[in-house]
Amino acid sequence: MDLRMLSRELSLYLEHQVRVGFFGSGVGLSLILGFSVAYACYYLSSIAKKPQLVTGAESFSRFLQDHCPVVTETYYPTVWCWESRGQTLLRPFITSKPPVRYRKCVVFNNRGMAGENLLTPRTYCCANTEDLETVIHHVHSLYPSAPFLAAGVSMGGMLLLNYLGKIGTKTPLKAAATFSVGWNTFACSESLEKPLNWLLFNYYLTTCLQSSVNKHRHMFVKQIDMDHVMKAKSIREFDKRFTSVMFGYQTIDDYYTDASPNHRLKSVGIPVLCLNSVDDVFSPSHAIPIETAKQNPNVALVLTSYGGHIGFLEGIWPRQSTYMDRVFKQFVQAMVEHGHELSNM
DSSP states (O other), rough: HHHHHHHHHHHHHHHHHHHHOOOTTHHHHHHHHHHHHHHHIIIIIISOOEEEESSSHHHHHHHHHOGGGGSSSOOOTTTTTSHHHHHHHHHHHHSSSOOOOSSSSOOOOOOOTTTSSOSSSSOTTTTTOHHEEEEEHHHHSSSSSSSSHHHHHHHTHHHHHHHHHGGGGGGGSEEEEESSOOHHHHHHHHHHTTTHIIIIIIIOOOOOOOHHHHTTTHHHHHTTTTTHHHTSSSSSHHIIIIIIIHTTTTSSSHHHHHHHHHGGGGGGOSEEEEEEEETTTOOGGGSHHHHHTTTTTTEEEEEEOOOOOTTOSSSSOOOOOHHHHHHHHHHHHHHHHOOOOHHOO
């Protein structure tokens, strides 16, 4: 009897839903509100987190907390796009590109990248720091009394860290910052060769590399099999056929070992802040040298749970600055205005 009554009540309820409409009954709105509340709870408990700050000296940690507080604040990734690949792919299209008036700013372009003409049969790699050293010492000779800082993003950060690891305290730089660095080239390559990452990133970047060298093809044909280079299907294959040969490495493993900045981090002799996201498919979290960073008082790692590769989108509609932008601005300002405090700590 109770079962028949329950069935009759259910039938009347469903008939009522069809008659008044799903949303008109209030059920649809309730479901949307319930889902929104559940998602908000999940986002605040699992997505929005404070970054992990890893330093080799308590004095550097206190300095950052006092003058670069963004590294201790909760990072709120864009609520509708916090996944690594989404952040990486969408950032170039979403963030605004306002006109910027630079003052005492030098942009270092690698050989063959700035214009159409390449004057020497040589390009660049993140293990060879000769060109960067030349630029740094030239700028310092022009402005010897100016506060001199450097920043590197992705491969540029790898190049900068390798330079700092080689030269130690003898650099004229006062401090440096890197963003989304690939710490271990073997791990980076392995991650990017996973099927989805290869489809989204690896193959496209390989074609870009091929295009950049193919327009200077006549400069390389005497030492490199360019037809073989143009058949590469991944960054690793390109590096094996072109980059490692160009810079005289016996094997691709020799080049990747020399290119990995994790080996030189212990020798960095000036304050360096390194921002990475642990979900970055270009720089897997297991390859981030946390223990090495703890042994160098000049190094600070800022590790966010989300952010992708050079993504770090935040806010509902991230048109303006990203978390990475805020970290860069605060750190540079802190070093210029308060950097002397580090030497006194």
